[in-house]
Amino acid sequence: MSQKFELLAEDRPDQGKGASRRLRRTGKVPAILYGGHRDPRVIALDHDKLVHSLENEAFFSSILTLTVGNKSQPCIIKDVQRHPYRNVVLHVDLQRIIEDEEIRVSVPFHFLGEDVAPGAKAGGVISRIMTELDISCLPKHLPEYIEVDVSTLELDGIVPLSEVKLPEGVAFVGGDEMLEQPVVMISRPRREVEPEEEGEAGGQESIDTEPKED
Template identity: 45%
Template sequence: MEVIANKRDVQGKGASRRLRRQGKTPGVVYGAGKEAVNIELDHNALFHALKREAFHASILTLAIDGAKEAVLLRDYIMHPFRMEVQHIDFQRVDKAQKIHVKVPLHFVNADIAPGVKLASGVVTHIMTDLDVSCLADNLPEFIEVDLADLQAGHSIHLSQLKLPEGVEIASHKGDDAAVVTIVIPRGAVAEDAAEAESAPAAPAAVPPAA
């Protein structure tokens, strides 16, 4: 994904307000041992790009006055009540150094999971993204979590995730935390118990005649 920007020479709160009135968003790009550069971007293009999941967890190509470099989105500030991006930060990527990035989790096959299909359980996502460490070329857009065999009352843990080659978990080290689980709603448990209590008792066995 390519992001178009221009260098921003004028700084300060007043200059930033003027930029926003002109439909621009101020920002900065830093890192990789280079000097930070103040930039400005088209607000509407940026606003729509931020709606895309891949924009938050992919290596982006930032073109500043035509010169291109690989970057990651690191932070952005939204206006408290207006649909306005007020500032954005990008970090340059050194492809020889590992990066830490939050990657979204995509949960698949929930509809055929035994805990859902057979036990009427509800899938509960304990995590929705994962902090990973990898080289830039190995960065996945997402990590898939397969629920096809998940039973009610059971969970999938970090150690059970299938990570792409060259990708490792950067956080939760030593803590095999749960990622997703299937629970049976209390109402369903109560209904099952009530049905069991209201079911007619089996007739007593008649002793054989002497």
């Protein structure tokens, strides 16, 4: 079950770039709430509290409770715009949800058994090809994450998307061609050139280039 997160917001009457800059100087983040067959609503969130919530991975794949005034609304995060190099959130998009309508969300993969996988114990390198998956489900079925078990994966082994067990009521977004896409694999480490081989090659080169005596 997803964790519970609450967001407190206030309406913002002014819009535009200038108004957004003024709002950020007061420690607020401009945001918009849309969907649910209702008109979009422009709101403002507390910046520091939002940044703290964003540090939790589950925040992005959970049903949030947004409260404006004395009314609350369930919603999900759809987009977060950040400053290119500062830890500053510039804008947030939130989507209202309706209990009996499916939503599309990107949820992370959690990889289990990497430390005991036979391929890893044999010196293989674990590569996480996919770290998240776009899914579609009703709000009540939204998972916090999707588990991928690699505890039995051998060297050169691959777990394709078709072998990942999705939770009840959850489907991935995309065509059947995605089923064979690798999610995680264990590959053999690259063979390093032996020092002896390097020495032999260097010695041969010195012999070839050495001037001949008369």
